[in-house]
Amino acid sequence: MKHDPLLSCRGLEAGYGASQVLFGIDFDIQAGEVVALLGRNGMGKSTTIKTLIGGLRPRAGQIRFGGRDIHGARPDAIARMGVAIVPEGRQCFPNLTVEEHLLAFADNRNGLRDGWTLPRLYELFPRLKERASNMGNQLSGGEQQMLAVARALSTNPRLLILDEATEGLAPVIRDEIWRCLGLLKEQGQTTLVVDKYVEKLVGLADRHLILERGRVAWTGTSAELDADRGLWHRYLGV
Numbered sequence: 001m002k003h004d005p006l007l008s009c010r011g012l013e014a015g016y017g018a019s020q021v022l023f024g025i026d027f028d029i030q031a032g033e034v035v036a037l038l039g040r041n042g043m044g045k046s047t048t049i050k051t052l053i054g055g056l057r058p059r060a061g062q063i064r065f066g067g068r069d070i071h072g073a074r075p076d077a078i079a080r081m082g083v084a085i086v087p088e089g090r091q092c093f094p095n096l097t098v099e100e101h102l103l104a105f106a107d108n109r110n111g112l113r114d115g116w117t118l119p120r121l122y123e124l125f126p127r128l129k130e131r132a133s134n135m136g137n138q139l140s141g142g143e144q145q146m147l148a149v150a151r152a153l154s155t156n157p158r159l160l161i162l163d164e165a166t167e168g169l170a171p172v173i174r175d176e177i178w179r180c181l182g183l184l185k186e187q188g189q190t191t192l193v194v195d196k197y198v199e200k201l202v203g204l205a206d207r208h209l210i211l212e213r214g215r216v217a218w219t220g221t222s223a224e225l226d227a228d229r230g231l232w233h234r235y236l237g238v
């Protein structure tokens with residue numbers, strides 16, 4: 001039996017002032033799936049995410065999350081329903097310790113029996129345990145990014161969204177983030193990920209959507225994307 005998707009977008013249109021950026025985006029994410037949103041710069045990936053998390057009001061279309069219409073809902077309401085974002089650029093609080101970051105937002109929005117407690121988050125990112133009493137502004141870029149992921153997990157989101165979360169990180173730290181996303185997937189974490197490392201995403205995601213000028217130009221599985229390098233060249237410039 002097919003379940004209702006956790007997230008469902010139909011005919012999503014959005015833009016900024018006079019410029020329309022999204023021209024009718026359709027996609028679903030099933031619970032437990034990892035979906036990658038791909039496309040060259042400026043194709044509308046971040047705008048899609050902004051619209052999903054309530055940062056930008058859609059001009060048309062429908063967004064349903066967990067069976068509820070969230071079109072036009074405010075970001076805090078969408079967050080409370082269980083959507084957590086790891087934004088580009090980390091956004092840690094300079095004057096909170098690592099531990100305070102992880103406790104301040106803690107919640108169980110997924111109703112999990114074995115939720116992300118502090119000890120489990122430290123197990124996932126031992127580096128953060130070592131830095132537990134350091135302030136946000138005393139962390140390296142990579143540590144800040146791990147903290148951003150851990151902070152999102154501390155809310156036990158039903159949907160985790162990463163928008164260019166590995167941007168600007170050293171390769172060893174990027175690998176740490178990929179390792180973590182793989183573990184989360186094994187544990188059934190539903191995830192939407194935007195990133196430019198297509199090879200890594202092919203190894204991680206179940207399905208991919210390629211955006212081209214605000215429209216879904218292609219959608220398919222990792223195996224299908226892996227097998228068609230013409231797509232990489234045509235739509236992703238790699």
Ligand SMILES: Nc1ncnc2c1ncn2[C@@H]1O[C@H](COP(=O)(O)OP(=O)(O)OP(=O)(O)O)[C@@H](O)[C@H]1O
Binds near residue numbers: 016021044
């Ligand atoms: N705040 C804004 N005001 C006006 N135009 C914007 C704004 N943010 C993005 N845009 C424009 O919307 C279009 C889509 O941008 P978006 O950030 O969604 O693309 P993207 O696919 O995420 O690419 P990138 O990887 O460059 O972020 C671009 O033409 C961009 O210039």
